[in-house]
Amino acid sequence: MNIYSLNSIPNTVYDRVMKRSFGLSSNQGVQKRVRRVFEDVQTNQDRALLGEYEKRFGSTNKMSLRVTSPEIKNAYKQVDASVICALQQMIKNIRNVTNAQLKTKTDPAVVTEKGVKVWREWRAIEKIGLYIPGGKALYPSSVLMCGIPAVIAGCKEIIICSPPSDKGKISAIILVASDMIGISNIFSVGGPYAIAALTYGTKSIPKVDKIFGAGNAFVTTAKMLALETTSIDMPAGPSEVFIIADDSANSSYIAADLLADGEHGDDSACVLVTTSPVVAKKTVIEIEKQLNNLSTASRIRESLKKYGLIAIADSLKDAINFANNYAPEHLEIMTKNPVAVSKKINNAGSVFIGNYTSKSSGDYATGANHILPTGAMAKSYPPLGVDAFGKWMQIQRCTKLGLNSIRKTIETMAIAEQLPAHKYSTAIRFIK
Amino acid sequence: MNIYSLNSIPNTVYDRVMKRSFGLSSNQGVQKRVRRVFEDVQTNQDRALLGEYEKRFGSTNKMSLRVTSPEIKNAYKQVDASVICALQQMIKNIRNVTNAQLKTKTDPAVVTEKGVKVWREWRAIEKIGLYIPGGKALYPSSVLMCGIPAVIAGCKEIIICSPPSDKGKISAIILVASDMIGISNIFSVGGPYAIAALTYGTKSIPKVDKIFGAGNAFVTTAKMLALETTSIDMPAGPSEVFIIADDSANSSYIAADLLADGEHGDDSACVLVTTSPVVAKKTVIEIEKQLNNLSTASRIRESLKKYGLIAIADSLKDAINFANNYAPEHLEIMTKNPVAVSKKINNAGSVFIGNYTSKSSGDYATGANHILPTGAMAKSYPPLGVDAFGKWMQIQRCTKLGLNSIRKTIETMAIAEQLPAHKYSTAIRFIK
16 A cells, blocks of 8 residues: 655545545436335335345245244344353443433423523434344344444334345344344335335334434435435445554554454545554555455455555644544544544544554444444534434423513514514413 | 314325425425536536526626625614614523533543443534525524524534525624624525535635525425535424413413414414314414404415314323324423423424413523424424534543453454454454
8 A cells, every 4th residue: 555645645545535435325326216216115015115025035925024023032043152142241331331321301491581491301212213234244233233222212113124135034143133132123124125114104114203224325325315204313334444643553453453444345444644654654564464364355455445545644733633624433543642632533433542442342342332424424423322312302481470571572573573473472471 | 264173184184284394395396406506506616606696686796705894893783772682682591591401521431341431522513504594584583593502512613604685685683693692704695505505615605514504495405415415404394383272271372373383484384282172262263363463464374274273182192192293393382281291292392381481482582492393303303402513422442451351242243244354453452
């Protein structure tokens, strides 16, 4: 890999790196196909979903969209005890972190005038849908990252949709992970069909109030379309890691973490910005060395070529500015004083501090959520958390005296905004 | 108006009432025109914006998109002292309520394993754009509702875009309201042009990280398009009020509040569900009586005809269920024990408790925010608040010992998910 100087990166490289491969396809073909799926599901309901099955697996006579409870029980037999054990530790840690996020369900009231009180109460979103990718990529960890906050928030109806594998069934490990956190409403439907079903509802699959979860360009495009009638978590795209390092950093660790991100797919983005030319050089050598031992090397090479960057910054300040501008999904800070650096970071989904916080630690086991904003969306979106599964409701109460104390303001503004009925609706409360 | 029984509303009426007029246009014509505006602004930048001016106002020789500081100073001379006074009380109350929403900028750390710490830090969104409608409707109150939380959150760059009136200038009251809360970055651009400029940035108008504010179908469609590259507050649509009343309610107040909502436009939605046939009948009579005195009567009549409903419920429970299903923007509760009813409400933007909390009190002066989810979006979106102007950043730190305590879980899951580099990126930290 080339090593660039941060303030003289060629424009073409800079643009490619900054833009990365956003999950949302502006490809009109993708948009048209997804819109057709939506129309199909809206019109033909379950038949549209089963039609997809027929195309892939032949007859759908014995097909049920909903996973049955014997199927879930049976799945446990197919999952190794060590995996169950790992899922248990993950669940414990994610629950711990998520519980701490929901501090109160009723805000203290603010008395803005004597007799005028305003407060907020928190309500869980009633019906939610989680989309869990399947097929080639298999992410039971994402079941936990989406599902645990939903359960803790208190969502009444939690639906999981996941595509069947080549054998026509959802993978056992996905079923087990779901069941372990108490979610048993699982439907074997994938891609834009699943998103359309959750958007409109069918006889089998309920219409939900919010759709969560990542997927390919078709799924992300479908989620944007779903926004016309429901709501979504965020437009999630390919994985990204950005590492800020000084000369105290370990190049083998840096290389390993860049490669871990790159193996998600050839559209992943891996960036190292370091103040140390030595670290930069050593990292390049380490990358080559480590790639030799990885079965996922070819897609990593591709992602490094397309969206990778190794750059030398004149100062930590420059590196931090660039990181804030890039707004990465994952940010690792391997410097002498990583906490001081983190205080200056404004835009990042999940931050990993110090040499021993490997990216994969947060992907699985620290308890932090791994569903994060990508494509510079970290400038405005937070990581997934319990907040996303509920909403505040605003409440206000005036006594007659209270209303009287703001009456003049209401009436003046109503006239200024040319809304006489607004004025009258307050004034009438004082007509004897 | 007809009075229906809640459990036997004709299907056509029910559908019309439940769907109401959502702000987002699925009209392909609107979508195409908005997309063309986006392409125009992306390609021609400021020239595209000025071109719109030329069409409306002739020569743009003297035209500047940015409002100058003498213009802002001069605006104060055109605004009545009583309005300044009203704005001051509004600002005080909105600030009070908004300040209380931002409780902490650093969550306490959760120690999930010995040596594994996870916490969150809050960061303001750096650059935001507020769209303030202009022209016929003039809402200086919306400047405060959007602008105050942005200032309190600490957003570094706050841009206001608002269309010029027929005289080619933004209304003085909008400029004054903005200046009073410390926002002076104001641009005279309206409609989808403004949203496109905030999305892509032009020479005059900076690209922002998130776009806030309501508008007509073109603006809302533009905001949905903006979502492909930036983020937005929510897809806001026409105003809605839903009143739950029992026989303790005052029909004149109910009628006045229904009419106040209806006067926002002929696409507004006004619903009364009461357990009292007497209240229903009296309200119908009151509506007719009050309409006679209102200059906005014709659009109110239109909105009542299209999206209005008066229905009698067998029980408060039925009324509450219907309200939760409808998920109104504004919900008024005029019953003997309104607080008990409010506890059972899950889906509503802003709740008004008791006979003296007029809808217009919350539109202007209680301190509550009046930018609220519409079109049943209250099922998943909260009212606008300080939270929308910032985001949590997730941070984690492992010691070597800490990483060791989750190492097995990471490695097991990495293998289960077929991601060998993920396994290696943790394992390498233990290779001597």
